[in-house]
Amino acid sequence: MNFTLKVWRQKNPETPGGFETYEARDVSPDMSFLEMLDAVNERLGLEGKTPIAFDSDCREGICGTCSLVINGVPHGGRKGTTVCQLHLRHFSDGQTITIEPWRARAFPIVKDLIVDRSAFDRIIQAGGFISVNTGNAPEANAIPVSKEIADLAMDAAACIGCGACVAVCKNASAMLFVAAKVSHLNYLPQGKAEKDRRVKNVVAQMDKEGFGNCTVTGSCEAVCPKEISLDFIAKMNRDFAVAVVKGELKQRTGGGVG
Amino acid sequence: MNLDARIPPGPVAQKWYRYKFDMKLVSPANKRKFDVIVVGTGLSGAAAAATLAELGYQVKAFCFQDSPRRAHSIAAQGGINAAKNYQNDGDSVFRLFHDTLKGGDFRAREANVYRLAEVSASIIDQCAAQGVPFAREYGGTLTNRSFGGAQVARTFYARGQTGQQLLLGAYQAMCRQISLGNIRIFPRTEMLELVVVDGAAKGIVTRDLLTGEISSHAADAVVLATGGYGNVFFLSTNSISGNVTATFRAWKKGAFFANPCYTQIHPTCIPVSGDHQAKLTLMSESLRNDGRVWVPKRREDCGKPPASVPEGDRDYYLERKYPSYGNLAPRDIASRAAKEVCDEGRGVGPGGRGVYLDFADAIQRLGEDTIRDRYGNLFEMYERITGENAYQKPMRIYPAMHYTMGGTWVDYSLMSTLPGLFVIGEANFSDHGANRLGASGLMQGLGDGYFILPYTMGHYFASMKQVKIPADHAEFKKAEEDVRQFTRRLLSIDGKRSVTSIHKELGRLMWENCGMVRSRQSLETNLKRIPELREEFWRNIKVAGSGEELNQNLEHAGRVADFLEFAELLCLDARHREESCGGHFRVEHQTADGEARRDDAHFAYVAAWEFKGLDRKPELHKEPLVYEEVKMETRSYK
Numbered sequence: 001m002n003f004t005l006k007v008w009r010q011k012n013p014e015t016p017g018g019f020e021t022y023e024a025r026d027v028s029p030d031m032s033f034l035e036m037l038d039a040v041n042e043r044l045g046l047e048g049k050t051p052i053a054f055d056s057d058c059r060e061g062i063c064g065t066c067s068l069v070i071n072g073v074p075h076g077g078r079k080g081t082t083v084c085q086l087h088l089r090h091f092s093d094g095q096t097i098t099i100e101p102w103r104a105r106a107f108p109i110v111k112d113l114i115v116d117r118s119a120f121d122r123i124i125q126a127g128g129f130i131s132v133n134t135g136n137a138p139e140a141n142a143i144p145v146s147k148e149i150a151d152l153a154m155d156a157a158a159c160i161g162c163g164a165c166v167a168v169c170k171n172a173s174a175m176l177f178v179a180a181k182v183s184h185l186n187y188l189p190q191g192k193a194e195k196d197r198r199v200k201n202v203v204a205q206m207d208k209e210g211f212g213n214c215t216v217t218g219s220c221e222a223v224c225p226k227e228i229s230l231d232f233i234a235k236m237n238r239d240f241a242v243a244v245v246k247g248e249l250k251q252r253t254g255g256g257v258g
Numbered sequence: 259m260n261l262d263a264r265i266p267p268g269p270v271a272q273k274w275y276r277y278k279f280d281m282k283l284v285s286p287a288n289k290r291k292f293d294v295i296v297v298g299t300g301l302s303g304a305a306a307a308a309t310l311a312e313l314g315y316q317v318k319a320f321c322f323q324d325s326p327r328r329a330h331s332i333a334a335q336g337g338i339n340a341a342k343n344y345q346n347d348g349d350s351v352f353r354l355f356h357d358t359l360k361g362g363d364f365r366a367r368e369a370n371v372y373r374l375a376e377v378s379a380s381i382i383d384q385c386a387a388q389g390v391p392f393a394r395e396y397g398g399t400l401t402n403r404s405f406g407g408a409q410v411a412r413t414f415y416a417r418g419q420t421g422q423q424l425l426l427g428a429y430q431a432m433c434r435q436i437s438l439g440n441i442r443i444f445p446r447t448e449m450l451e452l453v454v455v456d457g458a459a460k461g462i463v464t465r466d467l468l469t470g471e472i473s474s475h476a477a478d479a480v481v482l483a484t485g486g487y488g489n490v491f492f493l494s495t496n497s498i499s500g501n502v503t504a505t506f507r508a509w510k511k512g513a514f515f516a517n518p519c520y521t522q523i524h525p526t527c528i529p530v531s532g533d534h535q536a537k538l539t540l541m542s543e544s545l546r547n548d549g550r551v552w553v554p555k556r557r558e559d560c561g562k563p564p565a566s567v568p569e570g571d572r573d574y575y576l577e578r579k580y581p582s583y584g585n586l587a588p589r590d591i592a593s594r595a596a597k598e599v600c601d602e603g604r605g606v607g608p609g610g611r612g613v614y615l616d617f618a619d620a621i622q623r624l625g626e627d628t629i630r631d632r633y634g635n636l637f638e639m640y641e642r643i644t645g646e647n648a649y650q651k652p653m654r655i656y657p658a659m660h661y662t663m664g665g666t667w668v669d670y671s672l673m674s675t676l677p678g679l680f681v682i683g684e685a686n687f688s689d690h691g692a693n694r695l696g697a698s699g700l701m702q703g704l705g706d707g708y709f710i711l712p713y714t715m716g717h718y719f720a721s722m723k724q725v726k727i728p729a730d731h732a733e734f735k736k737a738e739e740d741v742r743q744f745t746r747r748l749l750s751i752d753g754k755r756s757v758t759s760i761h762k763e764l765g766r767l768m769w770e771n772c773g774m775v776r777s778r779q780s781l782e783t784n785l786k787r788i789p790e791l792r793e794e795f796w797r798n799i800k801v802a803g804s805g806e807e808l809n810q811n812l813e814h815a816g817r818v819a820d821f822l823e824f825a826e827l828l829c830l831d832a833r834h835r836e837e838s839c840g841g842h843f844r845v846e847h848q849t850a851d852g853e854a855r856r857d858d859a860h861f862a863y864v865a866a867w868e869f870k871g872l873d874r875k876p877e878l879h880k881e882p883l884v885y886e887e888v889k890m891e892t893r894s895y896k
Binding site for chain 2: 012027028030031032034035038039041042044045046048049050051053055056057058059060061062063064065078080081085086087089110111114116117118120121124125126128129130131132133134135136137138139140141143144145146147150151153154157158160161184185188190191
């Protein structure tokens with residue numbers, strides 16, 4: 001197969017970028033999309049040109065590193081598939097393919113197709129965890145979790161943190177990512193104790209990072225490689241509303257004994 | 259140098275208990291005076307960083323990924339073992355210990371393996387408390403499945419994404435400590451040198467992968483949690499960026515490297531489809547719970563559609579050869595059996611390098627929905643890569659490089675031969691012997707990180723006199739200069755070959771001559787070819803761009819340069835070990851029916867190699883494996 005690739009090139013965050021055209025010749029339909037880019041890069045390097053910088057690591061659809069917008073769609077538009085598992089057999093021979101980075105204010109471009117997604121880490125740091133030190137844990141079967149709840153939590157926890165939901169959203173909203181984490185932990189009995197502060201803290205951090213608001217168009221769910229459901233956004237909104245209505249418990253000031 | 263594992267005295271069941279009681283403690287107020295560097299944020303690294311920070315130590319954590327959540331532990335599919343005996347099927351700490359030791363072909367250190375089995379139950383408790391959504395029964399209790407090399411069901415799992423969920427648990431624990439200011443995180447930062455001052459590890463030199471900036475970080479102890487070296491085979495189930503650099507450079511600074519020849523080839527991977535491939539994809543071992551492995555009995559049937567081969571003409575070779583374990587024979591055995599039938603010309607698919615993993619019986623017995631519930635995501639992954647539907651026709655699988663049991667030599671406290679340098683998870687050598695059982699890698703990573711290192715490191719701190727070395731000490735300056743020079747050298751070659759082409763060539767040599775089956779002759783070939791290839795690399799590669807920017811080509815070149823030296827050490831170890839054990843199979847040492855023949859009289863030891871300089875051969879040190887509790891027996895799964 002042969003393709004014409006229009007690839008976004010950008011030297012660094014400061015320099016404006018633009019599209020450049022490359023040819024991918026005699027590639028096999030069994031190749032993954034990234035293996036095609038590997039081949040293009042190997043050639044560019046030998047010609048003394050700068051290879052195209054793109055992120056990838058596990059190449060089996062689970063680490064969430066790869067992040068390309070292909071022909072306008074994050075991860076290329078195959079249902080439930082990351083770019084690293086997108087194979088060329090799904091393209092037509094001779095096709096022109098445009099390749100761009102995630103585009104969102106909260107994900108600044110680092111170089112070419114690589115963006116900075118550390119905003120996601122900061123959201124988790126704000127409250128996307130259960131506060132339990134090593135050694136604190138009760139016997140695992142001491143707290144039963146119904147299969148339905150465990151399955152639901154797992155559906156949400158399947159999020160790989162790639163950011164495709166943000167990249168596709170016209171508002172660059174991170175609601176699906178944040179809702180997946182809040183739902184995962186808030187559904188489980190282990191996460192109930194800090195349910196309210198969790199949702200308030202992560203939502204506050206999300207706003208601070210400059211992600212847009214959710215207008216429930218559902219494009220995030222459509223491109224999510226793990227098919228995370230929009231229902232979790234509803235769940236998070238509900239948890240958030242409850243937390244706000246409840247308000248803060250009055251803290252007693254002053255020290256304890258001892 | 260005397261290789262002392264510092265194993266506590268007493269019966270094996272009391273060693274860890276005694277160690278914990280005898281060890282010295284650092285008082286809560288003093289803990290914050292100690293700085294710890296953790297390199298790598300996979301299961302072991304993230305667990306260690308979080309736990310050490312919870313205890314009060316000042317932690318700096320480094321990873322080359324853009325986020326610590328992306329370390330390759332995330333790709334582990336099947337599960338994690340623990341001796342909970344929730345199934346009431348006869349499991350116990352002792353049985354898990356024994357299975358792991360036997361699975362490792364009696365080449366692991368007994369005391370370490372027992373301790374691992376002991377802490378396994380706490381790992382499950384900890385992870386459940388963190389919110390890991392383990393699979394549950396309707397009544398709300400945890401459920402289990404069985405895995406290779408065990409006759410009890412002790413594997414806990416979260417669909418086919420157990421590694422992901424456990425890693426997210428550890429990552430979240432780490433995030434909490436970052437927000438509390440107890441951990442500073444350095445993503446997209448690669449460790450390129452270990453700094454040793456007065457014989458003790460005192461810090462690292464790193465390269466910022468975005469700017470190319472070289473910097474020094476000083477600490478009272480350094481933890482390497484940098485994973486295995488499977489990518490020395492080029493094609494493996496490891497992530498694209500996985501490498502040996504951290505432990506290899508520590509080796510050159512004096513940390514012995516143990517048993518590099520113990521490498522694990524996983525039996526159930528998607529077969530290679532062509533020369534373009536950059537990595538191979540694993541299909542979880544858990545599939546062998548319900549899938550049956552077979553090839554046609556006759557060569558002429560290999561090209562036929564599988565459904566048209568009648569039952570009587572199929573060879574379910576694992577069930578035939580290993581009736582008591584059947585399709586759940588351990589990985590090394592299942593891999594070699596697949597190679598054997600393919601070598602006989604009975605392999606299926608392109609090039610005849612594949613065997614069937616067939617779910618037809620299970621689908622008929624349990625229904626497609628049950629199978630989808632158990633393995634749905636794996637079937638989808640298979641379909642994405644091969645374009646085939648495994649509900650309708652059997653999967654085609656073939657072994658691929660997966661895990662490395664060898665690693666930096668550590669004592670009972672997980673400290674290397676360099677005081678202050680601790681090595682955990684896949685990066686060390688300690689618990690899996692010559693072969694790792696399925697679902698034990700996650701157990702070991704988390705055991706080391708959550709429950710072992712946080713104790714032993716405190717003992718190290720409390721036993722030493724604290725000497726703070728500043729990051730502008732002469733040794734740091736020298737290490738920084740070495741890194742800069744190494745980078746300049748890579749960039750100045752300006753030859754005609756790509757780094758990838760050399761890496762592929764190295765991988766082919768390793769797979770052909772030092773893979774599932776090894777011989778003196780094949781290893782001699784490698785020991786001759788690898789130095790030539792290394793010479794070719796340093797004469798003729800071309801690395802584009804500069805060192806002062808994000809340069810993925812340069813990163814790859816540095817990692818391959820280390821693999822080219824490390825591969826020689828691996829082959830040297832494989833040549834010296836004149837026996838077959840676990841993943842190390844030497845054709846010269848097999849029984850009449852083709853099973854591995856171990857030589858306990860001569861090789862019941864850990865081979866720990868010491869770096870002696872660039873132009874000299876490494877020196878072999880032996881740690882005898884003394885078994886107090888278990889008798890070394892011939893491993894049989896028949």
